[in-house]
Amino acid sequence: MPEGDTVYLAAARLRAALAGKTLTASDFRVPRYATVDLRDQVVESVGSYGKHLFIRTPTVSIHTHLKMEGTWRVFHCGQRWTKPRVTARLVLRTDEVEAVGFSLGKVEVLRVADEHTVIDHLGPDLLGPDWDVAEAVRRLERYPDQPIGVALLDQRNLAGIGNIYRSEICFLRRVHPATPVGQVPDLLALVHEAHRVMLEAVRKPPRRELVYGRTRRSCQRCGTPIASRLLGDPAPTSDRIAYRERGIYFCPRCQPSPDA
Template sequence: MPEGDTLFRIAAALGPALEGARVLALELPRSDRRGDRLVGRRVERVEARGKNLLIFFDDGIVLHTHLRMSGAWHLYREGERWKRSEASASVILAVPGYVAVCFRAPIVRLLRASSLRGDALLGSLGPDLLADGFDPAEALRRLRALDEVPLGVAIMDQRVVAGIGNVYKSELLFRKRLDPFAPVRVYSDGELSDMIDLGRRLLQANVEPRDAAGTYRGPTGHYLHTRTTRTGFDRGRRPVSVYGREGHACYECGAAVQMRRQGTMMRSTYFCPRCQPPRAARSAAEPPPV
């Protein structure tokens, strides 16, 4: 499912084909905005911000897409057969030699680059875990602002850090042996900082291309690989520890992995009840541990 690593790989796969190229066509079949005014402009850069993909054009316009659960970007050679139906296309961007197609994206917008900082969806994003200038202190400060929120909900809030979805949430908290259902305030700054650091390292480990940049392997193909959150996993065992493994034995202790839903969106959280025992909540009046 699309999380920060997925969008990073998409941007890295689209970039060599699009950046610097002149737009031959831009269609937005599911939007009331017209893309034809960008014909003839050049693509300046393709950038991932958390779970968002931004394509910048040389006239100051930005194409913003968010894939949520159903969307996908594909890159095709000119004339190549598409892997999905044209009726499901949300964006069709043609440049010399290539066509980039976004299918079933629930969010497709054209914005001015100057408005991104104040944008309701993009302006409030927390530090991007995959950004070169990631600020761990700012991420911790934002997480502490949600002290009464269960940790499994807070770490998914894109205003805290950008890029973590259900898979990384469950895997990260399991790896650090943290109770997803305890409020943020029961954890020390050291525990939270270590968790954020591991989250960054897990995402970074999953954005290594299997081919040199620019090598064409079909629709975003040179970045396709199995997401791995465990090290040294054995044959027959999944490359994740708990995600999607409800009812199966924990690889570490043998207890049955469980799943509970959290937050207003009722997102799934997978956890091991033995490796991640309940963390007793302190009084709200107590200062947080350090």
């Protein structure tokens, strides 16, 4: 699943292509919004919050979420698309470019005044101008028995971390992802590390993974083979928070299990 850095960089590309430009056409390939026509509207701004992306005109905010496979790409008008046309869910066109959202997990059109309803429940945005490390720590500490690898992925604590970065952050702090939040030696330092890693990811892309996806390959610190296992992740449903199992990666020597 794309993480906060991917969405942040996608918003930056869209901002460069669309901000201040007048739309000559819009094509919402989502039944609920199929009749929405933003022609002649000016794109005032493009921004992101965690994994959520917003394209704003004077009247509406277009909210998209990439989910598992979504991506935004920008083409010159007339340029051949690099993804199948059937996967396009939203096309925004100006005199010069076409911004195309492929396989977007969510597309909705909101009043600008209602945009906050999408993100009110989220924790501080790791890449936002109002990043609040103290609030992120406070939210994490609410559930001291929750594994830190689960807590980092819960967007209600801090927004932007996905499956890749939770493993990377825990490795850098030498904390096993299954360690309960209340047993993390220095939670503040871990949150600062999360912020540093995310900033580095958007300033110097692409970032090379240290443990994620490196099962049985040597740890770059001690040479021990990297291990992987499943750990529950928060998966919101309509009325509760369920949990699904997804892979975590760690060094058994640098990050000893809390049960050891």
